[in-house]
Amino acid sequence: MFGSEPAPVAGAAPTTGSRFSRALNRFVTRWPARAAVLVFVIAALVFAGLLSLPIATADGTPTAFHDALFTAVSAVTVTGLTTVNTAEHWSLFGEIVILFAVQTGGLGVVTLALLLARIVTRRLGVGGKVFAQEVIGASGLGDVWRLLRVVLLTTFTIEAALMVVLVPAFTATEGSFGLGLWHGLFYAVSAFGNAGFTLHAEGLATFDGNFAILIPIMVGVFVGSLGFPVFLNLIRARWVRKQWTLHTKLTLATTLILFALGAAGWCVAEWNNPATIGERSVPDSIFHGLFASVMMRSGGFSIVDPAMSSPTAWLFTDALMFVGGGSASTAGGIKVTTLAVLFLAIVAEARGTKHVNVAGRRIPVSTQRLAISVTFLGATLVLVSTSMIMLTNPVGLDRALFEVISAFATCGLSIGLSEELNPFGKYVLSVLMLMGRVGPIALATALAVRQRNVLFTLPEERPVIG
Numbered sequence: 394m395f396g397s398e399p400a401p402v403a404g405a406a407p408t409t410g411s412r413f414s415r416a417l418n419r420f421v422t423r424w425p426a427r428a429a430v431l432v433f434v435i436a437a438l439v440f441a442g443l444l445s446l447p448i449a450t451a452d453g454t455p456t457a458f459h460d461a462l463f464t465a466v467s468a469v470t471v472t473g474l475t476t477v478n479t480a481e482h483w484s485l486f487g488e489i490v491i492l493f494a495v496q497t498g499g500l501g502v503v504t505l506a507l508l509l510a511r512i513v514t515r516r517l518g519v520g521g522k523v524f525a526q527e528v529i530g531a532s533g534l535g536d537v538w539r540l541l542r543v544v545l546l547t548t549f550t551i552e553a554a555l556m557v558v559l560v561p562a563f564t565a566t567e568g569s570f571g572l573g574l575w576h577g578l579f580y581a582v583s584a585f586g587n588a589g590f591t592l593h594a595e596g597l598a599t600f601d602g603n604f605a606i607l608i609p610i611m612v613g614v615f616v617g618s619l620g621f622p623v624f625l626n627l628i629r630a631r632w633v634r635k636q637w638t639l640h641t642k643l644t645l646a647t648t649l650i651l652f653a654l655g656a657a658g659w660c661v662a663e664w665n666n667p668a669t670i671g672e673r674s675v676p677d678s679i680f681h682g683l684f685a686s687v688m689m690r691s692g693g694f695s696i697v698d699p700a701m702s703s704p705t706a707w708l709f710t711d712a713l714m715f716v717g718g719g720s721a722s723t724a725g726g727i728k729v730t731t732l733a734v735l736f737l738a739i740v741a742e743a744r745g746t747k748h749v750n751v752a753g754r755r756i757p758v759s760t761q762r763l764a765i766s767v768t769f770l771g772a773t774l775v776l777v778s779t780s781m782i783m784l785t786n787p788v789g790l791d792r793a794l795f796e797v798i799s800a801f802a803t804c805g806l807s808i809g810l811s812e813e814l815n816p817f818g819k820y821v822l823s824v825l826m827l828m829g830r831v832g833p834i835a836l837a838t839a840l841a842v843r844q845r846n847v848l849f850t851l852p853e854e855r856p857v858i859g
Contacts, residue, residue: 430831433469437827440494441465449487456482459816466823468494470830471723473589473693473805476812476819480594491590492579499586499723500548547624548585555581555613562605584613587723589693589805597694607696611684614692618718619644639754640730644719647729651713655686658709668701689713691724693805700808707795714802715771725803725829727771734764775801778825786818796822801829
């Protein structure tokens with residue numbers, strides 16, 4: 394019939410489209426972690442192209458590519474570092490692009506893993522299955538479409554709840570329902586995504602003392618940093634603690650401990666600093682400490698300027714940023730469960746215990762080795778990036794280290810260095826943000842796939858340690 398597709402001819406050469414489809418399937422099948430990195434790179438380039446358009450800026454002039462790429466990567470990796478002032482530089486179109494990039498990045502790794510897992514039994518090999526399980530954090534994939542629906546429903550429900558609370562608060566502050574609606578939507582997505590982007594030139598310092606805005610944002614960041622595996626387990630267990638997985642228990646316990654230690658440590662470091670909380674009341678100072686503690690592990694929002702903090706607070710913040718939040722969350726860093734496993738292994742070694750046991754479970758040696766590997770990868774990336782920044786820019790170690798760890802941990806707290814760096818330095822941080830977002834997952838997948846049984850045992854000999 395007229396307009397119908399011609400029937401395929403037996404033995405005919407494959408079309409370019411079919412060859413590309415097969416090549417793509419082979420690539421995803423063999424290297425799923427690399428496919429995830431490629432997706433993030435493509436997304437960053439697309440959003441960078443949009444932000445480079447004149448319509449994306451407030452004054453109608455094109456943005457330099459290194460600044461557009463930096464902003465796009467920061468948004469896609471839900472970091473929040475910026476080289477230009479978001480409120481002053483970008484137009485409404487540019488802010489909408491950033492919002493979509495943040496939402497895409499927040500769901501990116503988990504959604505991609507679930508979609509790849511959907512075809513595990515038919516097309517993906519061991520690498521694809523392990524990749525999906527490492528990202529999702531579950532021992533079994535189950536009904537992937539159902540998991541995907543739960544992830545999407547959880548995300549949009551929490552963001553909607555934050556928006557419902559924030560819109561009236563912003564409307565009352567801005568004096569306009571339109572601005573209140575837009576700001577409520579933007580900050581709800583940015584908070585749950587742990588992105589740290591703000592639409593005000595002075596950041597959240599504009600709302601210092603406005604608890605109707607600050608508390609919902611703080612809660613949104615805290616919840617978003619827990620991770621989808623925790624959400625999925627809590628939903629399945631119906632909040633019955635006996636049915637919580639070890640991952641959920643470790644994530645919640647370590648997060649609460651770091652939250653308390655972070656608030657106490659930051660308050661002690663800044664208690665006498667007049668540029669931050671030195672001249673505030675005790676209740677106000679404690680709230681600032683609690684707020685800072687949540688943000689230091691990935692949120693990126695700040696009420697006081699981090700550049701005005703003491704060097705002690707910088708060092709303390711460096712440590713918390715490096716740890717980050719929960720696995721398969723919008724937070725970055727080496728993750729709280731990695732820290733928990735390392736700490737438990739040290740305690741077991743100190744006690745002379747052969748196995749690492751916690752909460753009635755034994756943690757496999759392979760998991761302990763993986764925690765060491767992820768930590769070493771993070772430390773190496775930070776070391777190399779800090780060296781490259783210092784070699785190409787006139788900046789001291791303390792400032793360079795702070796900004797580099799913030800980029801690796803996709804935290805977003807900044808002392809203003811990102812804006813001062815030359816284009817090469819901005820590219821270094823851009824690559825680091827991308828590596829910090831997907832690097833630990835890719836490493837975990839590669840190590841898990843390469844595990845193999847060895848049918849012989851070599852003689853033991855212990856080198857001197859310590």
